[in-house]
Amino acid sequence: MTFGTTICAISTASGTGAIGIVRISGADSYAVVEKIVGNKSAFRNAEPRKMLFVNLLDEQGNILDEVMVAKFAAPASFSGEDMVEIYCHGSEYIEQRILACLTRNGAVLARPGEFTQRAFLNGKMDLSQSEAVADLISSSSAESHRVAMSQLKGQVSSKIADLRGKMLELTSLLELELDFSEEDVEFADRTKLVALIDEVCAETEKLIRSFEYGNAVKSGVPVAIVGEPNAGKSTLLNAILHDDRAIVSSIAGTTRDTIEEEFVLDGIRFRFIDTAGIRNADNEVEELGIKRTYSKLKSARIVVLVLDASADKQHNDGIVASIGNEISETTKLIVVLNKSDICTAQYGYGDDSLSISAINGSNVDTLCRKFVEYVSSLKSETADVVITNVRHVASLTAARDLLQSARRSIGEGVPSDFIAQDLREANYHLGEITGAISTDEVLGSIFSKFCIGK
Ligand SMILES: Nc1nc2c(ncn2[C@@H]2O[C@H](COP(=O)(O)OP(=O)(O)OP(=O)(O)O)[C@@H](O)[C@H]2O)c(=O)[nH]1
Ligand SMILES: [Mg+2]
Known part of the structure; x- marks a missing residue:
């Protein structure tokens, strides 16, 4: 499919490097670019996927930049349309001027994600792969990169295709019965049907x-x-950050606001949040700070409760119990008995508790290993394919609920057409993930979150 407009955009973050890339996609890509290159016949005759060195000319015919250009012929391009890429000097001024020359010659500025949207509409990739492009660009740790890359390579897509195949088997078993609905027959073996539904559901x-x-x-x-x-x-x-990030003092109540810093441990990105100490506040600012502590406590995946090992055990027991009440079951609580350099506690709080000395760093690496181990344990509990997208979870949840409803209906002897309806709808939701089923509204909301030039 070729779209009516030829679009153009800068594809590198402006002014950040030696090279700027301007991309053009659409049926008129070659014609538009030809108008602004110096050596027109060389460009016209250039083979696709070969670099050509040319001058780009501005409105007055003056040389705007010396660049490399490459043509990509449909359908063998990122978007599936004819495309041109211009590799210019990485100056924001030059990039903007190139865009201005292109738009003056008929191209329009691309909307965010429009190149990828065209790639999707041209069948170059499905929806979950398109979303992986955005994830790949924003990945900032080895693990987030690995997960995005496997999604781009189609792991999520093939898993969903596999599930949809099984769903098709299910519905075809039932649909056979629908043709004979007057005769009250049951072709589909109910035990087999239930087993299949259970499998897809799991x-x-x-x-x-x-x-x-x-x-x-x-x-x-x-x-x-x-x-x-x-x-x-x-x-x-x-100590975790190996940096003097937060102010430390012996005055109680030093940290009043939350302090957040990201740090990558073993390829996994963590967001560490230092909070205001919990106590009965004696002024408004402190009270606000403590409120924030509670809100961070509730939204955290891991809570590290720092206790002073030199404090009374009963006192510490009370704090552990009260923090335990504040957090949800899915939050990991790790209790550290700090200041082991001056006092070693003779007690602990189970496997997830350890003695450390934050001031001299002793056992801090063991604590960090616990963070990594915990996140890795989440992975091993789950499927080989990892879902990272809220939209995919919503569709999967809707599909699962319908499968469960179909399963109940079979148990209750509900007529096949109702069961078939649930299964068809479940399949529809699975189709939403890869875009086998999509609406303009859904596509608009997905691609608008992309950056321009992608
Ligand atoms: N001996 C010893 N002192 C420590 C250790 N960790 C922190 N301290 C000291 O305890 C005091 C308080 O440390 P902070 O890190 O500011 O404590 P905090 O929990 O952030 O305190 P607030 O911000 O007031 O809630 C400082 O004097 C630190 O030097 C430790 O492992 N051993
Ligand atoms: Mg502090």
Whole structure:
């Protein structure tokens, strides 16, 4: 498919490097670019996918830049249309002027994600692969990169295709009965049907669960460091980051606001959040700070509760119990008994508790290993394919609910046409993930989140 307009955009972050890339896609790509190159016949005769060195000319015919250009012939291009890429000097001024010359000659500025949207509409990739392009661009750790790359390579797509194949088998079993609905026959072996539904349901459930890991990897794992004032939270943050990020002092209530810093451990990005110490606030600012601590506590995936090992055990037991009440079941709580350099606690709080000295760094690496192990354990519980996208989870959840409803209906002896309807709808939701089924509205909302030039 070729679209009515030829689009152009800068594909590199402006002014950030020696090279700027301007992309053009659409039926008129070659013609538009030809108008602004110096040696027109060389460009016209240039073979696709071969670099050509040319001058680009501005409105007055003056040389705007010396560039390399490459043509890509449909359908063997990123978008599936004729495309041209211009590799110019990486100056924001030059890039903008090239765009101006292209638009003056008939191209229009591309909307965010429009190149990828065209690639999707031309069948170059499905929807989940298109979304992986955006994830790949924003990946900032080895693991988020790995997950995005496997999605781009079609792992999610083939898993969904596999599930849809099984769904098709299910519905065809039932549809046979629908043709004979007057005669009240049951062709489809109910035991086989139930087994198939259970299988698809279990696989869907696994994918839904993989989002815990996928989301952590994609957005960074939030780790809240909480505890009483002076327990050593900020000292611990600094020790983890190997940086004097937060102010440390012996005055209780030093940290008033939350401090967030990202740090990659073993290829996984974590977001460490140092918080204001929890106590009965004696002024408004402190109270606001403590409110923030509670909100971070609730949204964190991992909570590190820092206790002062030199404090009374009963006192510490009370803090552990009260923080335990604040967090959800899915949050990992790690209790550290800090200040082991001056006092070693003779007690602990289970496997997820350890003695450290934030000030001299002792055992801080063991604590960091616990963070990584926890995130890795989320992965091993889940499917080989990892879901990272909220949209995919919503579709999978809808599909799973319908499968469960079909399963119940079989048990209750509900007529086949109702069961078939649930299964068809479940299949529809699975189709939404890869874009086998999509609406303009859905596409618009997906691609508008892309950056311009992609
Ligand atoms: N001996 C010893 N002192 C520590 C250790 N960790 C922190 N401290 C000291 O304890 C005091 C408080 O440390 P902070 O890191 O500011 O404590 P905090 O929990 O952030 O305190 P607030 O911000 O007030 O809530 C400082 O004097 C630190 O030097 C430790 O491992 N050993
Ligand atoms: Mg502090």
